[in-house]
Amino acid sequence: MLIQWINTGLRKIPTWVLYLILPIPGLLVIAAGLTDNLGPEPINELEEELGEFALKLLILGLAISPLLHFTRINLVRFRRAIGVMAFAYVTAHFLVWFVLDLQGLNQIWTEIVKRPYVTVGFAGFVAMIPLAITSNDLSVRRLGRFWRILHRLTYLVAILAGLHFIMLSKGFDVEALAHMIVILAFLALRVSKWRRGLQSGLQGLRKKLIG
Amino acid sequence: MAHRWTNTLTRADVTPEPLWLNRRQVIAGALGAGAMASIASPALAETLEPNTWEHITSYNNFYEFGTDKEDPAANAHRLNTSGWEIEVDGLVDAPGRYSLTSLLEGVSEEERIYRFRCVEAWSMVVPWNGVELKDILDKVGVQSGAKYVAFETANRPDEMPGLRYPVLDWPYREGLRLDEALHPLTLMATGIYGKPIPNQNGAPIRLVVPWKYGFKSIKSIVRITLTDQEPATSWNMANAREYGFYSNVNPTVSHPRWSQASERKIGGGLFNRRQPTLMFNGYEAEVADLYKGMDLTTYF
Numbered sequence: 001m002l003i004q005w006i007n008t009g010l011r012k013i014p015t016w017v018l019y020l021i022l023p024i025p026g027l028l029v030i031a032a033g034l035t036d037n038l039g040p041e042p043i044n045e046l047e048e049e050l051g052e053f054a055l056k057l058l059i060l061g062l063a064i065s066p067l068l069h070f071t072r073i074n075l076v077r078f079r080r081a082i083g084v085m086a087f088a089y090v091t092a093h094f095l096v097w098f099v100l101d102l103q104g105l106n107q108i109w110t111e112i113v114k115r116p117y118v119t120v121g122f123a124g125f126v127a128m129i130p131l132a133i134t135s136n137d138l139s140v141r142r143l144g145r146f147w148r149i150l151h152r153l154t155y156l157v158a159i160l161a162g163l164h165f166i167m168l169s170k171g172f173d174v175e176a177l178a179h180m181i182v183i184l185a186f187l188a189l190r191v192s193k194w195r196r197g198l199q200s201g202l203q204g205l206r207k208k209l210i211g
Numbered sequence: 212m213a214h215r216w217t218n219t220l221t222r223a224d225v226t227p228e229p230l231w232l233n234r235r236q237v238i239a240g241a242l243g244a245g246a247m248a249s250i251a252s253p254a255l256a257e258t259l260e261p262n263t264w265e266h267i268t269s270y271n272n273f274y275e276f277g278t279d280k281e282d283p284a285a286n287a288h289r290l291n292t293s294g295w296e297i298e299v300d301g302l303v304d305a306p307g308r309y310s311l312t313s314l315l316e317g318v319s320e321e322e323r324i325y326r327f328r329c330v331e332a333w334s335m336v337v338p339w340n341g342v343e344l345k346d347i348l349d350k351v352g353v354q355s356g357a358k359y360v361a362f363e364t365a366n367r368p369d370e371m372p373g374l375r376y377p378v379l380d381w382p383y384r385e386g387l388r389l390d391e392a393l394h395p396l397t398l399m400a401t402g403i404y405g406k407p408i409p410n411q412n413g414a415p416i417r418l419v420v421p422w423k424y425g426f427k428s429i430k431s432i433v434r435i436t437l438t439d440q441e442p443a444t445s446w447n448m449a450n451a452r453e454y455g456f457y458s459n460v461n462p463t464v465s466h467p468r469w470s471q472a473s474e475r476k477i478g479g480g481l482f483n484r485r486q487p488t489l490m491f492n493g494y495e496a497e498v499a500d501l502y503k504g505m506d507l508t509t510y511f
Contacts, residue, residue, distance in 0.1 A: 033481040040270040041280070041333065042481045103485050107470065115468055 018081035054089035117167035124160035213319035215395035287410035301437035304352025340402030361442035363434035385429035386442030460492035
């Protein structure tokens, strides 16, 4: 009953609201950078904040299917906005790195090739481009079955993003590892036999607790 | 003897901070063994604007207090610097455990405005207060067999939370060749901007070797050893391919993972332009002789 109430409420929210709300953290941190409120190294700080928010949106997008399967709460309508905004944040993150950090077109290729964490990050960014381009109704119609297959690239993007975070961190970084574990968990839940196993386990638990 | 090098940087662009600044007449001059600076040469004088106190004391690499740049400022207050003692041993005439005050007694303190270049490719300009390392070494008497000076940082697990993690092989260790240690530029700093050096910057006494990457400028020194063997240094032990014993600032020798040809000076804001890194961090005239004939790509 509660779930139905939640879903009814969610259906009332138009998806374009997300396009208004999700940019806000990014705009706030850019504003902080422009007003010299990001500390001694604002370029690094801005890069990091934009990257982290992009990663969190990616993870949120990955959470939607498991959430539906295990709780019946339906956020599928919002997944497109979440994915497109994740791409927007990744693009902003990349632009800050390219324009403000590197400041040199000739240096960028060396950086991408010589610094493995940059290679991984850049690969994730490139993999997101076809996903962003096909995030519209026309593409869904045109591509048919292939659209679903193409959008499984999200799984690769998430893994590359998680790796990028781990590889650029100094030493043993709990935050980066935690993100990766969550990503892997949400991906594991898509393997149907594992999901079925977890589902039946949870059902059994629910029966035991509620009867 | 002190004052063998004078700042080539003028105070014309003093940052508008309510800080005490010694407006000493700055003279660009020639170096010689014991030669004092001579006539001001407009061609040599350059304006180096020191970074703000806030930036210098809030953006630090001091892994004993955590590996993030803000960690040292947040945690270094736990370090107890009172009653500081330094163990001086090895090939010296007067080894022993010296209190900081006794080690600095009678040694002339001065202000040195130096470029500081981190291996991570950011830089600052810092107005240090300190004494020449040579003056301290003269005090304890370096014996003729000595070829290197080795240093150690304090290793206090109850005061330094970062020691819990084996990020580096603790205690932090560094070293210099004897001629580098005796060079007029090599400073033992006890202050910044005329104030006592903050804990996060390496209180109460730290090394400053401005022509080398910043990690060579070891902080919170508790031991000085004169030796005839090249000493083990922490970052070299952690990754010999990336961090060599000399680690002279050199734009032509890149770090395996990034270029050292440019740097970003802290404080430039969001649209900060990178600037080209200078050979020996701009101290080529003063130190190039030390490495004459050495292949700097092998001895990095």
